[in-house]
Amino acid sequence: xYIVLERRPDGGVLAHHTDDGGRVTTTDAVxxxxxxxxxxxxxxxxxxxxxxxxxxxxxxxxxxxxRVERCHDLRLAHVILRSSLFTAHTSIAAAPSSGWDRLxxxxxxxxxxxxxxxxxxxxxPVAEFALQREAVTGSDARIGRLVNAESAxxxxxxxxxxxxxxxxxxxxxxxxxxxxxxxxRHGERPAELERLxxxxxxxxxxxxLNPDSPPELVRALRRAGITVDSTRxxxxxxxxxxxxxxxxxxxxxxxxxxxxGWHWLDTWVRDGRFRPVYVPGGVVTGRWASNGGGALQLPAxxxxxxxxxxxxxxxxxxxxxxxxxVLAGMSADTAMATAARASDLYxxxxxxxxxxxxxxxxxGILGAIYGGTRGESGRMLxxxxxAYPRAMALVEDAARAGERGERVRTWLGRTSPxxxxxxxxxxxxxxxxxxxxxxxxxxxxxxxxxxxxQGTAAEWxxxxxxxxxxxxxxxxxxxxxxxxxxAFFLHDEVVVHTPEASAERVAETIRECAAEAGRLLFGSFxxxxxxxxxxxxxxxxxx
DNA sequence: TGGGCTTGCGCC
DNA sequence: AAAGGGCGCAAGCCCA
Numbered sequence: 001x002y003i004v005l006e007r008r009p010d011g012g013v014l015a016h017h018t019d020d021g022g023r024v025t026t027t028d029a030v031x032x033x034x035x036x037x038x039x040x041x042x043x044x045x046x047x048x049x050x051x052x053x054x055x056x057x058x059x060x061x062x063x064x065x066x067r068v069e070r071c072h073d074l075r076l077a078h079v080i081l082r083s084s085l086f087t088a089h090t091s092i093a094a095a096p097s098s099g100w101d102r103l104x105x106x107x108x109x110x111x112x113x114x115x116x117x118x119x120x121x122x123x124x125p126v127a128e129f130a131l132q133r134e135a136v137t138g139s140d141a142r143i144g145r146l147v148n149a150e151s152a153x154x155x156x157x158x159x160x161x162x163x164x165x166x167x168x169x170x171x172x173x174x175x176x177x178x179x180x181x182x183x184x185r186h187g188e189r190p191a192e193l194e195r196l197x198x199x200x201x202x203x204x205x206x207x208x209l210n211p212d213s214p215p216e217l218v219r220a221l222r223r224a225g226i227t228v229d230s231t232r233x234x235x236x237x238x239x240x241x242x243x244x245x246x247x248x249x250x251x252x253x254x255x256x257x258x259x260x261g262w263h264w265l266d267t268w269v270r271d272g273r274f275r276p277v278y279v280p281g282g283v284v285t286g287r288w289a290s291n292g293g294g295a296l297q298l299p300a301x302x303x304x305x306x307x308x309x310x311x312x313x314x315x316x317x318x319x320x321x322x323x324x325x326v327l328a329g330m331s332a333d334t335a336m337a338t339a340a341r342a343s344d345l346y347x348x349x350x351x352x353x354x355x356x357x358x359x360x361x362x363x364g365i366l367g368a369i370y371g372g373t374r375g376e377s378g379r380m381l382x383x384x385x386x387a388y389p390r391a392m393a394l395v396e397d398a399a400r401a402g403e404r405g406e407r408v409r410t411w412l413g414r415t416s417p418x419x420x421x422x423x424x425x426x427x428x429x430x431x432x433x434x435x436x437x438x439x440x441x442x443x444x445x446x447x448x449x450x451x452x453x454q455g456t457a458a459e460w461x462x463x464x465x466x467x468x469x470x471x472x473x474x475x476x477x478x479x480x481x482x483x484x485x486x487a488f489f490l491h492d493e494v495v496v497h498t499p500e501a502s503a504e505r506v507a508e509t510i511r512e513c514a515a516e517a518g519r520l521l522f523g524s525f526x527x528x529x530x531x532x533x534x535x536x537x538x539x540x541x542x543x
Numbered sequence: 544t545g546g547g548c549t550t551g552c553g554c555c
Numbered sequence: 556a557a558a559g560g561g562c563g564c565a566a567g568c569c570c571a
Contacts, residue, residue: 210567212566212567213566213567213568214549214550214551214566214567214568215550215567215568216567230550230551231550231551232550232551232552233551233552234556234557237556238556251551251552254566255551255552255553255565258564258565258566259552259553259564259565260553282562283561283562284561285560285561285562287555287561287562288562289561289562289563290562290563291563292563292564293563293564294553294554294563294564294565295554295563296553296554296555296562296563297552297553297554297555297562297563297564298553298554299552299553299554300553300554301553318555322555323555363557363558363559366558366559366560367558367559368559369559369560370558370559370560370561371559371560372558372559372560373558373559374557374558374559375556375557375558375559376557376558377557377558377559378558378559446559446560447560447561449559449560450559450560450561451560451561453560454555454560454561457555490554490555491554491555491561492555493555544571545570545571546569546570546571547568547569547570547571548567548568548569548570549566549567549568549569550565550566550567550568551564551565551566551567552563552564552565553562553563553564554561554562554563555560555561555562
């Protein structure tokens with residue numbers, strides 16, 4: 001069932017078969033060149049491959065055309081098990097810091113560097129796996145599900161990088177040219193940006209102004225009688241002055257040019273695919289991060305360059321109001337779950353009389369989750385508390401715990417870090433209240449308040465994708481990229497690239513997997529996770 | 544010249 | 556329109 005892969009200094013691989021406790025029963029020696037064949041001879045099957053880091057092992061297997069059904073990522077699991085409140089009583093939590101802790105922070109990109117580290121004596125994958133099995137089997141069952149889901153996520157991440165997001169460079173170039181003018185020579189401003197910069201300079205009577213420089217811009221605006229604290233767009237939008245429209249347009253286009261312009265296209269799109277590196281578990285809450293290309297900040301402006309291959313479609317699905325639904329599930333707040341039975345949770349809150357408008361519902365709920373105190377969020381808090389007492393109590397408890405310097409956990413047990421030294425309030429001189437320290441404590445409380453919800457939403461998304469990758473594989477034949485496959489992921493949204501003939505089936509499957517993810521997290525508690533699903537030729541058409 | 548910090552803005 | 560949480564990235568700024 002479990003096979004622990006261990007790379008030897010000579011480049012060969014040892015494949016240790018273990019029992020449920022991680023004790024080795026037999027070991028195969030595999031030559032480097034035979035690894036893909038060795039793995040593929042056991043797939044599909046009931047093997048769970050155990051390795052130090054999915055990002056280091058799996059891409060080579062995928063390149064060789066080998067896909068695995070399941071794995072156990074020791075690095076990701078170590079991070080979770082070392083700090084979880086569910087495993088605090090286990091040996092792995094009590095053990096002194098080891099190479100596995102140092103590996104935790106390593107960027108999982110440089111394979112050779114990782115293998116150098118792996119060969120250190122204190123990075124024995126067999127011993128580590130046994131410790132992790134002991135922790136999982138002796139703790140709340142949810143932590144084992146989290147470890148498995150995290151590992152499945154690592155497989156998804158590697159597979160998405162392998163398959164890539166379909167990207168038409170010609171379409172991207174055309175939209176850039178339409179907005180900015182033809183591609184400029186290296187280092188020059190595109191014509192439209194230069195034109196807008198000139199317009200700004202004229203309107204401010206500042207012929208030498210570089211509008212890309214915030215300090216210069218603030219000075220030039222003040223000389224023109226416009227008092228601003230910053231050059232943020234939202235602050236500029238409040239001002240009536242002829243310079244504002246061209247300046248806002250300049251900022252918008254400058255952003256497009258620097259973040260997703262021709263340079264980005266040259267750097268990140270190859271052979272019709274954008275292949276970002278995803279970093280599962282890269283955010284403390286359990287959300288993914290990404291490395292290079294700004295994959296998780298892909299602006300709506302360029303999504304129309306994401307075009308399915310001929311004869312293929314994109315199925316774009318996003319979970320509606322995921323975080324409030326997750327909060328309802330965690331807190332077992334039946335009133336909130338009732339609102340969540342509607343496809344539009346916020347409208348249902350209005351219909352039930354909890355609030356008067358959809359906007360009030362939205363800002364009230366977001367304020368509860370983020371810790372908003374001012375504006376509409378703050379005004380709605382009493383009503384939200386009255387209508388949804390259990391949900392509100394859950395996030396309030398998390399905030400208070402954070403303010404006291406305690407740790408909080410997600411539904412499946414991922415646990416927040418301890419606050420930095422700076423946050424700790426001095427209590428021995430109560431009358432010499434350190435207001436700065438109180439402010440830091442409240443800020444940490446907002447973090448822990450959000451941690452429990454954002455982190456649990458990330459767990460829902462992991463289960464959604466984990467079940468989806470299995471189901472999508474069964475919908476086609478051949479290599480991964482020849483079947484319907486996950487092509488992009490954005491916290492609560494997935495894009496599947498699929499042959500046109502399978503698109504409807506894929507859409508249905510994505511919905512089924514969302515329902516399944518809800519059951520895996522919250523069992524029979526009646527909470528629903530509706531999606532908005534679109535079958536499109538390009539990503540820009542969705543939503 | 545080069546690294547670290549700040550600002551601003553894209554995404555959820 | 557902003558408010559509250561989590562990020563990554565590019566350009567400018569600042570100082571060694």
